[in-house]
Structure formats: C-alpha cells, structure tokens
Amino acid sequence: MRNTSNSKTTTKKKKKKYWNWVWSWSSKWSAMARKRTTRLTFFFSIVFVSLVVFGIFVPVFAPLPPLSSHSHPPIPKTIGARKFEIADDKFWKDGRAFRIIGGDLHYFRVLPEYWEDRLLRAKALGLNTIQTYVPWNLHEPTAGTYNFDGIADILSYLKLCQKHGFLVMLRPGPYICGEWDFGGFPPWLLAIKPALRLRSSDTGYLQLVERWWGVLLPTIAPFLYENGGPIIMVQIENEYGSYGNDKAYLHQLVRFTKIHLGDDIILYTTDGGSRETLEKGTIPGDGIFSAVDFTTGDNPWPIFELQKKFNAAGKSPPLAAEFYTGWLTHWGEKMARTDADFTASALKKILAMNGSAVLYMAHGGTNFGFYNGANTGSDESDYKPDLTSYDYDAPISETGDINNAKFIALRRVIEQYSSEPLPSVPPDNEKIGYGTVHLIKAGDLLDMLHHFDVVESENPLPMESVGQMFGFLLYVTEYAANYNGNGGVFSIPKVHDRAQVFISCSSEHNGERPDYVGTIERWSSQRLVLPNMKCVSNVGLFILVENMGRLNYGPYIFDNKGILSPVYLDGKILTKWKMYKIPLANLNATPRPNPILEASYSRFVDISARKRLKEKSGNVSKEPAFYAGQFHVDKGQIKDTFVSLNGWGKGIATVNNFNIGRYWPSVGPQCNLYVPAPILKPGKNDVVIFELESPNPNLVISFVDRPDFTCGSNPDTAAVAAAVTAAAAAPTFTPPAALTAPATFANAAIPPTSIALKATVGFTAISYALLSLKLN
Secondary structure (H helix, E strand, C coil), rough: CCCCCCHHHHHHHHHHHHHHHHHHHHHHHHHHHHHHCCHHHHHHHHHHHHHHHHHCCCCCCCCCCCHHHHHCCCCCCCCCCCCEEECCCCCEECCCEEECCEEEECCHCCCCHHHHHHHHHHHHHHCEEEEEEEEHHHHEEEEEEECCCCHHEEEEEEHHHHCCCCCCEEEEECCCCCCCCHHHHCCCHCCCCCCCCCCCCHHHHHHHHHHHHHHHHHHHHEHHHHHHHEEEEEEEECCCHHCCCCHHHHHHHHHHHHHHHHHCCCEEEEEEECCHHHHHHCCCCCCCCCEEEECCCCHHHHHHHHCCCCCCCCCCEEEEEEEECCCCECCCCCCCCCCCHHHHHHHHHHHHHEEEEEEEEECEEEEECCCCEEEEEECCCEEEEECCCCCCCCCCCCCCCCCCCCHHHHHHHHHCCCCCCCCCCCCCCCCCCCEEEEEEEEEEEHHCHHHHHEECCCCEEEEEHCCCCCEEEEEEEEEEECHCCCCEEECCCEEEEEEEEEEEEECCCCCCCCEEEEECCCCCCCCEEEECCCCCEEEEEEEEEEECCCCCCCCCCCCCCCCCCCEECCCCCCCCCEEEEECCCCCCCCCCCCCHHHHHHHHHHHHHHCCCCCCCCCCCCCCEEEEEEEEECCCCHHEEEECCCCCCCCEEEEECCCCEEEEECCCCCCCCCECCCHHCCEEEEEEEEEEEECCCCEEEEEEEECCCCCCCCCCHHHHHHHHHHHHCCCCCCCCCCCCCCHHCCCCCCCHHHHHHHHHHHHHHHHHHHHHHHHCC
C-alpha cells in the first residue's frame, strides 16, 4: 500500500506503539469474553489445566460446539453510564431515546488523508452515525497475511469517527456485496479444493471465517460503545435473505461474534422489505435485530410494520438500513442520477414519524485499483462490470463536493429532525487542471515477458490457481504452422472476462510484431478465424485475459477468472501452456519494486534525454503496451485533479505507482479518472498507462479540473430519438432478453418490478434501449 504521508518514520513509530496497545488490550478482552459463568466454571478450569499439563492439543478447527452450549457473561464496562440498547420500539443512548440519521461512508474507497474531510462533510449534512463495510479481501489479501495499514487502517478510521461525534454501525460480512470485487471475499478462497460453499455452513468455509474474525473482532472490541468507543451495532452477513436460507450458517456467525464481542453488543441483519427475504435472512431465537431496506419512494410504514413481525415485541425501532440516495452504474450505461427533491421527500416520510435511516451512500468514493465489482443478468455471461467511480449520485460526491442540489435538499430535511444544530457547510475542495501531458511508448507487453513470473501447465488454469488474483494473465502456447492450410477456427467456450488473441512465428525473432486476431468476451464468446501464418516451425499463440471485476451479487458469485475451459483450434484441444503473471499493483499490494513501472520510467528518461519530440503512435496497433510520461506540480499547487483519457481505448492508469483504476472511454460513461491530491507530490509526477488496444493517436492525456461522465458510443440521432420516444410513452419497460432489469444490481433485495428507482424509470428504459442499439 502506498504511503502518502510526509512523516513516514514518525507515523510508523506511533502506529507500532498504538497497535501494540490495541493487540494487548484486545487479547485481554477476547479472553474475558470467552469465560463461562456456569456453576461448573471451576470444574472446567481444572480439566483445562489438566489437558495442558498432559500435552493434549485441541485443534483450531475442531468441530464447532452446539450453539445451546455457549453462554456469555456481561463484559466488564470501562465507562459507567454508556449504554446503547433497544426498548419500546426505539433506540436508546445512555438512557435517552435516540434516532439514527446515518450514512454509509466506506473507508476503503477514500484515501486516509481524506477520511476526516469526508466525515466533516457528513457531519455538515446532519448525520450522527456512520455505517461501513469491512472487506475481507482488503485485509487478508493472501491466506493468513493481514493488512491494517494505509487505506486498510480501520482503527484509525474508527478513531476519527469518534473524534467527530459519530456512532458507528459496522458491517464485517464476511460477505458485504457493496459493488466490491467478489462481495468482499478474498479470491484465494476460489483456489481451495475441494471447492468451498461460500455463504453456507460448509465446515471449511466457516473455519476460514472463524480465523479471519478471530483477528478482526478482537481488534475492534475496544471500540464498542459500552467500552468507550463508537460502535453501537454489528451486522451479521448482508442481505442474506436475497441469497439463501441456511439458518445454521447465520447462527454460527452470531456465535463467532459473541465469542469476541460478548452478549451486550447489538447484532443486526439487513434484508429487503418483503416477507420472503425477511423469512430467509433473519435470525430467530438469538435476539438479533432485523432492519430493512427498500426502494426509495416506497411507502416505508407498511414495510416497518412487516419488520416488527421479525423482531421481538418492543424490539423493532423502524430502521431503513440502506436508504438509497442514488444508484450504481456499469460500463456502457448512462450515469445513474436521481432527483434531489424526490429523494429528500422520501427521507422525510421516514423521519417525520420517528423512523431512522442510513443513507446509502452518504459518500460513495472510488473503486481504486482492481476492486470494482460486477453484476449479471439472466445468466453468468450477461456480465456488467462497475465503473471505477463509485460516485453513486450521493449527496457528497466522489471528490467530496457538497455544493449540489441533493446535499442541500437532504440537509434541509435532516435539519428539521436533528436533535442538535447542524454545523456550517464547508466549501468544496479546489481542483486544478495541470494541462496536457505527452507520453512515450515505454514498451510492448509481449517484449516484457522476461520480467514476469511464469507457471507451466498442460491445460490453461484459472487466475486464482496460479496466484494471480487481480488484473491480467497472459496465456502462451504453440501450434503447428500452416495448420489445415488456412490457420483454423479458434474458440474458448468459457473465458472470464475478456481475452485478446495474438499470433506470431514464435521461433523467428525477426522484429516483426504479433498479429492481432480478435477479442473474445465473456458476454459474446464468438469464434475467431486465425490467419494462415507461413512460419518455419510453430505459430506462437498469445492470449491476454483481463479480470474486469468479480461478481458481487447473485447466484453466480463463484466467479473464477481467466480461461475456464479447454482452448480449441479446429475442434482439437491446445495443450502445453505457459501463464505469465502481469505484476500491476492493486490497492492493498505490499510496496515492492515493479519491473513494468521501472522499465517504463527508464524508457521515458532515456527517450527524453535523447530527444524532446512529441511522439505519435504511428500505425494504430491492437497490441497491449505501456506508455509513460511526467508532469510538474508546484509545491503550493497540489490539489485534486482528474486525468482525461478521451481518445484512448481501454486500460489501467497509475500515478506515482498508485493504481487509480480502469478506464474505458470508448464504452463510457466515465471519461476521466479521479486523482486525489495526496497521490501527488511537489515536482515531477510519473504517469504510466497500460493501454490494451488503441492508444490516443497523439499519445496525449490531459489533467483537468472536473469529472466527465459523457463518454461512450453514440448511436445515430434518429435511433436515440426513437428510443427516447418509446421509453417516454411506456409506463413500464421490459428489457431485451440479453439484458437484465435493475433487480440484479448488487443491492437489490426485493423483486425486479419494484427495485428500479422510480425516480429514474424513464432513464432506465432509455439506457436499455441505447445499450441494445450498441450491442446490435
């Protein structure tokens, strides 16, 4: 993880001291929470000591005891009067009735240097509670290796929440959804054989959850409200009623949580506001509070009445745990927008009758690196990856801006029901456009293979099986030249997600570039006809596969990446594969020398020293390549900016070795990637672009002062007009069979006919119509 602090040494010493205190404290806490208070306590203590003396070992992953055998004493309180509880269908904080007016603000989508800034803006909106997920994959990137630094420093985030007077609702999963890669699960789970049954009472899966929570939960235990911290509630799973009905699984999660956090913490579930989802997702018998979510604009009070049927008497304060302020957007769609006044009016219906609500999202942020999620439609090939931006049309924009109609409208409503005067509204942060940057071609991907780790196998393996969890994997093999006289028909029945195919005479190093054959995509999987290569020996076959983001919702969430089937040439299976791992940094990657970036910078410096020419790409090539450049920032001018990639094709952008995310302006709608100021530095700043197919002809990018979500293919005007007219005339809309209604979106927890935001029915119809035109 890149450290953008100006005082690295001091910060590390403080963190080390702080973490030593936390681990010491949490270990004591966890030990206390595990003690039993039955009359046989002394007997069991003697038995335990005897077992230790005689060397008997109890395995960590021993069979889990029955739930009924586990009871917990009240955990000792360090702060006398602090108590958060539920009674009389209300929340109570320190003996006084309390209304939750909260918002989701995910620490892992905001640089740590901006956490406080975003929290202050949430405070100015009138929020008193912050809700956040905890993504397992960010904190345990490889099995048994844990990361709580940088953007993963959740404890520092919790301290800032408390500093500014927020309570916290924590959502540790283990599944979080959230338009986040694999719903927060670490992808190495997919490499375990036999395959785990995630989100179930599968023993192997639960053992790994127990190990992960055995690290996480003791760490956050000191931050529980009754222990002086901000955490008032902890969520069990996430919208489980929209997925399964394994009650044993949910009860085990409750058990794990209480082992480390005790019995006094309020545990809750969140499910869609229908009887079916609540019946499947709630946890009877354990006193778990059931909250609901539903479409913005629905009448909330019948749903809150239904909520009561799934809570104990007097234990059902009305809470919309996800009040949608906007919606997500996939590549190829128009940017989702919702009306400010409509959204504020829907919130008022909840607050006016003493209901509580959590805005999803209060501030969306950014899917930096490779962590964006994806959704599917009718089957797993109907694949829809999410944008790099997670703006969500939230009241606090991706860049923290609040000078907008939605922030103003929501604040006006919240102010009417807030128990305290709202703080003043801070100004938006300044943005700067640093101008045009000319890049040079630093190298073609296929010329850099000697830099990459390689795995060999008879058959192609999934990315997870070779340890390439994110990004790209290059598959290489050979076949006989003049095969069948015409090159042959080539196919990959199953590839996730996008494969670019190249061929060359593998044994003839004559400087000729490989020939681009075509692209096979998950959503089309068409066959390709290979050209006839007159090579002396064999033809080299190169397949670059991009993982565009794992599914985070729905029945197809077990989303391995890479080539997932045999590869055929004229019906015969190709074998003897080499798989090269492309080392592009992810959000939580351990800092280490990157051969690609080092080679790119070296090439840039070399060319810059020899000539000051503004290079052009020359003949447009579909071959993936790296492009590098530099721009200068004066010391007093380090501000937020955006890199515009208009004119480029598809790829990844890094600034100062920080992966700011994916770009795909030819599909849109996102044209510009957000570059937060803390990534920049005074003086020279390095940019490296990994372009997959079509570089800008002039090899230029621009740093501008605003976002842009207007990119993408443009159907002819007549077709657009027809689509708009048809959508406006129809009160309802049925998408084409190849597409899917918004019910498949990651937070959908209620039926397809009602989950679509009513404020954007017209937009939804138009965007489906336009996307159909693009695909046809």
